[in-house]
Amino acid sequence: MADDLDAVLTKLVVQSPADQQRLVGLIRARCGNTLSLTPLPAQTPVSALETDAEEAVAAFAEQFSVDVSAISDRDRESLTGAVGASAFGAVAQMFFADFLPRVRNGLEVLGLPVGWVPEEPVWDPGVDAADVLFNQLLPGVAKLKSVDSVTTEVVRLRGAVAHNCRLCKSLREGNALDAGGSESMYDDIEHFESSELLTEAHKAALRYADALIWSPARISPAVAAGVREHFSREQARELTLDVMRNASNKIAVSLKADQARVAEGTDRYVIDADGQTAFAEL
Known part of the structure; x- marks a missing residue:
């Protein structure tokens, strides 16, 4: 059942922006652990938060995973204060970290193959994650x-x-x-x-x-x-x-x-x- 979507999902797993590796690692760990699912792998794993900004990102990611509808204006202000103009990119990373582990577990429970999470990822800093999401993954699923x-x-x-x-x-x-x-x-x-x-x-x-x-x-x-x-x-x-x-x-x-x-x-x-x-x- 492998198709182009598996390759697209792999791109999202191995994407690792050079200037956001710690942010991605933080988000992946927090979302996966919040869901009691195995987090997506990260080039820079993060096990402990080091700054108030990281605390704000982690709190937002946790609420994103638990119940996104409960995110408040204050939460949004905290995220913007932590990452500035990169808020959209950070939230997109939360979506990957939040939902790809759900998909992986759902497929496994149904006895379906999951071949898009490499055991030894070859990290790619050049992936435009938003482009892959909106122009490849979402329309590919819709078709x-x-x-x-x-x-x-x-x-x-x-x-x-x-x-x-x-x-x-x-x-x-x-x-x-x-x-x-x-x-x-x-x-x-x-x-x-x-x-x-x-x-x-x-x-x-x-x-x-x-x-x-x-x-x-x-x-x-x-x-x-x-x-x-x-x-x-x-x-x-x-x-x-x-x-x-x-x-x-x-x-x-x-x-x-x-x-x-x-x-x-x-x-x-x-x-x-x-x-x-x-x-x-x-």
Whole structure:
């Protein structure tokens, strides 16, 4: 099942900006340990904090991992005070450190291969991590189509609420609407276990999404069995990567840059052939 996405994920694992090696090591250690997951490897491992600025970065990274929606304006001010204009880059590093270990553990629990975390990384200081994220990883995942559009949208909306992303909650994917998705169905996501509109496959996918988001180190055998029962190996991998793609909203939420697309109601979009979000003209 290896494809170009594994190579992209490897790029993000081995990227090591020359002027941020300690920052990356700090963030990777704090996010992994907060989640009770094995942290991503780092060229400069950090086991102890040395300055008030590092304390501020570590605190922000910890809250980013636990519940990004609870990050306050004061937290953001502390981060900016610690890293200045590099705040966006630091938060992007938090996303990698936070979610790649979740993906790795989810795939392993499902019995799927993880070949993108090298045992002996060859560190690359020249990787533009933001470019890889926004122009390779996220659109690459969006182009995967083994999972039906309604299931993909149901999982996306679950993540939108979990992270309280105002932008994500204001959007509806057009192909899913055309395939039978509806506001009545989407309203049921909040109490999906008792829903008569969501299928058993939807419910299995939502249980797995919840586990990746809230308890990634404790994905139960029952949750994993539900995914295997209703989805092929290819689809299970896609579901895992979908949860990660959706969780990139944590970057915007953490920086309070997640304004809704419309003031009222929702806006329709589709994923174009390049895996990018395309809106109709307002």
